[in-house]
Every structure is written in C-alpha cells, then in structure tokens.
Amino acid sequence: MRWRFRLISDSAVAWAGHRVIPVALIGFIALWTAVGLTFSFPRQWFLLTNMVGTLVTFLILLLVQHSQNRDMKALHAKLDELIRSSEAGNHWIAAETKDADAIEDMRQQHQDQISEKRA
Structure with missing residues (x-):
C-alpha cells in the first residue's frame, strides 16, 4: 500500500509541476468562464468553483x-x-533532531573552532 501511495504521489507531483499545466489551466478557466457566461453565472456556479478550487x-x-x-x-x-x-565530528549527525538551542550551541562551537584555526 505504501509503495502505491508513493507512486501515485510522485506521479501527481510530476504531473502538477509539468510546464503544460499552466497553459491548460488558462484554457480551462477561459472555457469555464464562457460556459458560466452562457448560463448567466448561477449561484451554484460560484459555489462549485470555490469548492473545486479549494x-x-x-x-x-x-x-x-x-x-x-x-x-x-x-x-x-x-x-x-x-x-x-x-x-x-560525528556530533553533527542527526542535528535536525535536536532543539534550536542545541543547534545554535553546535554552530557557535564550530565558529569558535574555525576562528581558532585562523588565528
């Protein structure tokens, strides 16, 4: 099941990011507007547009x-x-799991070591 979701997710993200999509969306919006003008934009038209877009x-x-x-x-x-x-130093491994203060301390310690090497 997990690999199917990953496959579907990867395909959807690749599809959504394709360069043809903005052009297709502009065409769809033009068609949607033309149909809406034909039917004088009933209230349900706006509700459906907002719901689908969201x-x-x-x-x-x-x-x-x-x-x-x-x-x-x-x-x-x-x-x-x-x-x-x-x-x-191996203490940098999995630094993303530490809290912000610990990361800042590690960064400061690293900066101090660089300063000592330059001096």
Missing part, C-alpha cells in the same frame, strides 16, 4: 508536502553518511 489546492499541497518530506529524509541520510565518512 479541494484541488489542498490535495496538491498535501502531495507536495509528502514529496518534500521524503526528499528531505533522503537528503539528511546522505548528509549523515558524508559526515560519518569525513573528518567532521
């Missing part, structure tokens, strides 16, 4: 967030492996 926006937002979260996890795993295989 739902599509929310769905795309969730799919993009899912994709970004997965990409970020992969990026962190790669960075952790680079840290592990380099001369950098």
Whole structure:
C-alpha cells in the first residue's frame, strides 16, 4: 500500500509541476468562464468553483508536502553518511533532531573552532 501511495504521489507531483499545466489551466478557466457566461453565472456556479478550487489546492499541497518530506529524509541520510565518512565530528549527525538551542550551541562551537584555526 505504501509503495502505491508513493507512486501515485510522485506521479501527481510530476504531473502538477509539468510546464503544460499552466497553459491548460488558462484554457480551462477561459472555457469555464464562457460556459458560466452562457448560463448567466448561477449561484451554484460560484459555489462549485470555490469548492473545486479549494479541494484541488489542498490535495496538491498535501502531495507536495509528502514529496518534500521524503526528499528531505533522503537528503539528511546522505548528509549523515558524508559526515560519518569525513573528518567532521560525528556530533553533527542527526542535528535536525535536536532543539534550536542545541543547534545554535553546535554552530557557535564550530565558529569558535574555525576562528581558532585562523588565528
């Protein structure tokens, strides 16, 4: 089930990000407006437009967030492996799981070490 969701999510994000989509949306909006003018824009027309627009926006937002979260996890795993295989201190591994004060302390300690090496 997980791999199906990932496949669907990846496909939807790739589809939504395709360069043809803005042109297709402009054409759809023009068609939607022409049909609305033909029927004198009944109240239900506006309700349907708002509902569909909100739902599509929310769905795309969730799919993009899912994709970004997965990409970020992969990026962190790669960075952790680079840290592990380099001369950098292993205390930097999984720094994203620490609170803001601890990260700031680590950053300050790193800046102090750089300053000492330059002096």
